[in-house]
Amino acid sequence: MKQKDNPIIAFFASVSLALFVLFILAVTSIIGTVIPQNETPDKYIQFYGEKWSTIFHALNITDMYHSWWFLSLLALLSINLVVCTLKRLPHVWQTVMQDNLETPATRLNKMTPGRTFVFNGPVGEAAAAARALLAKTSRRIREKSTNTETLLFTQKGAWTRFGVYAVHTSILIIFIGAIIGTLYGFKAFVMLPAGATTDHVYETGGNRTIPLGFDLRCEQFTLTLYDTGSPKEFRSELTILKDKTELLRKSIVVNDPLSFQGLTFYQASYQPIEGQLFAQLKNTRTGVSTGLPMKPRTEVSWPGEGVRFGVVYFEETANKTGYRFKIWFTDGPETPSEFWMDLGATAKIERPGATYDFTLTQHFATGLQVAKDPGVWWVYIGCGLMLTGITVAFFLSHRRIWILVTTEHDRTKVLVCGGANKNKLGFEKDFNALIARFANHAQFTSQG
Amino acid sequence: MDSSQLLGITTFILLAASALYIGLFIFRVQGLGVAATALTIVGLLTETAGIILRWMESYRMGIGHAPLSNMYESLIFFAWSIIVLYLFIEFRFKNRMIGAFVMPFAFLGMAYGSYATEFSREITPLIPALQSNWLIAHVIACFIGYAAFAVACGLGIMYLMKARSQEKVGGRATGGLLESLPALRQIDDLTHKTILFGFLWLSAGIITGAIWANSAWGTYWSWDPKETWSIITWFIYGATLHARFTKGWGGKRIAWLAIIGLLSVVFTYYGVNFLLSGLHSYGGR
Ligand code: HEM
Numbered sequence: 007m008k009q010k011d012n013p014i015i016a017f018f019a020s021v022s023l024a025l026f027v028l029f030i031l032a033v034t035s036i037i038g039t040v041i042p043q044n045e046t047p048d049k050y051i052q053f054y055g056e057k058w059s060t061i062f063h064a065l066n067i068t069d070m071y072h073s074w075w076f077l078s079l080l081a082l083l084s085i086n087l088v089v090c091t092l093k094r095l096p097h098v099w100q101t102v103m104q105d106n107l108e109t110p111a112t113r114l115n116k117m118t119p120g121r122t123f124v125f126n127g128p129v130g131e132a133a134a135a136a137r138a139l140l141a142k143t144s145r146r147i148r149e150k151s152t153n154t155e156t157l158l159f160t161q162k163g164a165w166t167r168f169g170v171y172a173v174h175t176s177i178l179i180i181f182i183g184a185i186i187g188t189l190y191g192f193k194a195f196v197m198l199p200a201g202a203t204t205d206h207v208y209e210t211g212g213n214r215t216i217p218l219g220f221d222l223r224c225e226q227f228t229l230t231l232y233d234t235g236s237p238k239e240f241r242s243e244l245t246i247l248k249d250k251t252e253l254l255r256k257s258i259v260v261n262d263p264l265s266f267q268g269l270t271f272y273q274a275s276y277q278p279i280e281g282q283l284f285a286q287l288k289n290t291r292t293g294v295s296t297g298l299p300m301k302p303r304t305e306v307s308w309p310g311e312g313v314r315f316g317v318v319y320f321e322e323t324a325n326k327t328g329y330r331f332k333i334w335f336t337d338g339p340e341t342p343s344e345f346w347m348d349l350g351a352t353a354k355i356e357r358p359g360a361t362y363d364f365t366l367t368q369h370f371a372t373g374l375q376v377a378k379d380p381g382v383w384w385v386y387i388g389c390g391l392m393l394t395g396i397t398v399a400f401f402l403s404h405r406r407i408w409i410l411v412t413t414e415h416d417r418t419k420v421l422v423c424g425g426a427n428k429n430k431l432g433f434e435k436d437f438n439a440l441i442a443r444f445a446n447h448a449q450f451t452s453q454g
Numbered sequence: 455m456d457s458s459q460l461l462g463i464t465t466f467i468l469l470a471a472s473a474l475y476i477g478l479f480i481f482r483v484q485g486l487g488v489a490a491t492a493l494t495i496v497g498l499l500t501e502t503a504g505i506i507l508r509w510m511e512s513y514r515m516g517i518g519h520a521p522l523s524n525m526y527e528s529l530i531f532f533a534w535s536i537i538v539l540y541l542f543i544e545f546r547f548k549n550r551m552i553g554a555f556v557m558p559f560a561f562l563g564m565a566y567g568s569y570a571t572e573f574s575r576e577i578t579p580l581i582p583a584l585q586s587n588w589l590i591a592h593v594i595a596c597f598i599g600y601a602a603f604a605v606a607c608g609l610g611i612m613y614l615m616k617a618r619s620q621e622k623v624g625g626r627a628t629g630g631l632l633e634s635l636p637a638l639r640q641i642d643d644l645t646h647k648t649i650l651f652g653f654l655w656l657s658a659g660i661i662t663g664a665i666w667a668n669s670a671w672g673t674y675w676s677w678d679p680k681e682t683w684s685i686i687t688w689f690i691y692g693a694t695l696h697a698r699f700t701k702g703w704g705g706k707r708i709a710w711l712a713i714i715g716l717l718s719v720v721f722t723y724y725g726v727n728f729l730l731s732g733l734h735s736y737g738g739r
Contacts, residue, residue, distance in 0.1 A: 240582055
């Protein structure tokens with residue numbers, strides 16, 4: 007470093023600080039895995055007593071990953087990264103961009119690994135022979151000649167020196183994404199009964215009501231179980247409407263959410279609504295369908311279709327595993343249809359003017375997690391950059407080889423030397439193979 | 455033959471292979487080494503067959519999914535990854551002594567998976583949250599990383615033993631048991647490279663886990679204990695890399711860090727499931 011280092015900059019640029027911060031982050035992070043986070047104050051008093059819970063609250067240990075001191079540690083890590091990078095990058099830039107044919111002979115002579123040969127012939131011929139030997143493994147050999155000497159140079163992967171900085175930058179990008187998400191996003195929840203519509207959701211961990219700016223309707227919720235009784239699938243049929251016009255319809259399951267205008271709706275949970283049934287109706291002739299919640303002994307109507315129906319009676323099934331229902335159904339002046347059906351079954355209703363499919367199920371409400379996170383793409387881009395950068399930084403290296411051909415005491419001397427910034431053992435292996443090619447060449451004699 | 459029989463046999467093959475490698479290390483009879491390698495390859499094949507068979511069995515049961523969904527299945531994959539990594543190292547570095555320090559980890563993984571009472575070994579249907587390709591990528595990446603860290607820990611132990619025996623005789627060759635191990639410099643380099651490899655996969659594991667969480671719940675990071683411990687492990691290995699890369703730490707310190715790192719991995723994996731609670735406690739049942 008040419009300029010004198012400012013002690014404050016030196017402090018913030020030091021890797022010792024990085025090691026210290028990483029260590030402190032690792033140790034303090036343990037606290038929040040042992041002490042439950044974001045519980046109610048009573049819980050802490052109950053578990054840890056009055057005194058400890060006061061201390062926990064004072065140090066924000068009850069929500070430590072969002073506490074001022076933990077965030078400060080992350081900020082310190084970021085500052086450390088930025089300062090360290092700004093300090094080193096110019097130097098790296100120079101290393102990558104420099105003209106390696108300008109490297110002075112004094113430096114080449116000191117380089118390890120390095121090997122000197124004597125060539126039986128003039129400089130020009132030696133350079134040509136050396137170039138041929140080098141060309142077996144290296145492309146793009148550059149050359150600079152004067153009357154008395156020739157310098158050959160080849161390198162591979164100079165750009166890989168930026169890999170580390172890609173990793174460091176990626177961490178900052180991820181932090182930026184997280185900050186954007188915190189400032190401009192939210193997490194919310196809504197429990198939406200099948201057949202119901204909402205235009206707002208409830209902020210998680212707060213008491214804000216967040217307007218959606220559109221209507222969200224749950225057409226239907228289906229719960230599928232495995233034979234073992236464990237849940238197989240939660241599926242909600244969602245529709246997005248604006249001024250009663252349907253804009254989007256999607257059936258969501260866990261791991262496959264619905265996104266609309268920056269908001270994403272995730273299938274999170276469900277709840278059976280006690281004492282309520284849900285009827286799905288489809289006019290098989292026109293294809294029009296609907297889903298309507300209903301209670302036994304209450305008449306329900308399907309507006310627009312002139313359909314009215316209801317459960318007039320229900321009783322336990324013969325094997326006492328559930329209930330069966332007596333349905334009453336009409337769509338005009340003719341005699342109403344009456345029939346028995348089981349829960350979950352579909353009945354075909356033949357009417358003089360139309361036929362209907364009628365499915366009766368338990369009425370469920372679907373639990374939807376709602377998230378707005380404009381920062382998530384920053385996070386993903388940062389993650390991609392991190393993996394790319396780590397791969398480059400770990401597995402690729404910058405390798406350089408110089409061959410200096412000079413005359414000394416009327417003899418042609420050939421110096422082969424080089425270096426790698428990483429994986430030095432790997433480089434030495436390849437370098438030794440190159441040296442072996444020189445040693446096997448009739449005109450080159452090793453000088454040890 | 456069903457998968458649990460094949461995997462049970464694998465456990466014994468790995469026990470025998472580990473014993474042979476340790477025997478080779480102690481008695482240095484070349485024949486033992488050849489047998490150990492052969493047995494390890496057989497173990498890898500039976501284990502691979504077992505994994506594939508378990509996969510097919512799940513489809514036969516009508517609940518088909520990759521065998522990477524619970525504690526038992528992930529331990530099997532962990533052992534499998536260690537064997538593959540180890541065989542690679544053995545062929546690459548032409549040294550079988552390392553097996554004595556690494557293969558026992560593969561055996562322990564299988565044995566713990568097969569005999570622990572804390573979790574079930576049955577093929578169970580996937581609950582909705584676990585039905586995701588990101589989850590499969592997440593488990594694979596994490597366990598390749600963990601396997602690499604187990605190998606690095608074995609190498610670290612090997613380094614410390616050799617370094618200690620050399621110190622006793624003032625750095626001269628002893629001609630003793632540990633002489634047949636690779637040179638300290640080589641072990642050190644290999645430990646470092648293995649940690650780098652593990653760090654890449656651990657990072658990929660954390661990232662795919664975050665993507666999975668985001669597609670399932672809309673939150674890529676929620677500081678639940680499992681996530682937090684994985685990032686603690688990541689911090690430890692990250693610090694290890696920086697200590698080496700910029701402070702020139704090497705040798706014994708890196709060997710110790712490789713051991714400490716694995717303890718953190720074990721806690722992330724085991725401790726969180728059985729000692730702490732959180733979103734990931736599904737793995738325990
Ligand atoms: C969690 C955060 C960090 C991660 C994941 C990370 C990652 C990395 C990686 C992968 C390397 C390459 C190591 C190798 O090739 O063996 C590296 C090198 C380095 N890191 Fe970090 N790093 C982090 C934080 C920091 C911080 C805060 C500093 C601040 C001083 C820092 C300074 C350095 C330096 C100076 C190098 C060597 C670069 C060079 O060769 O020019 N790192 N880092």
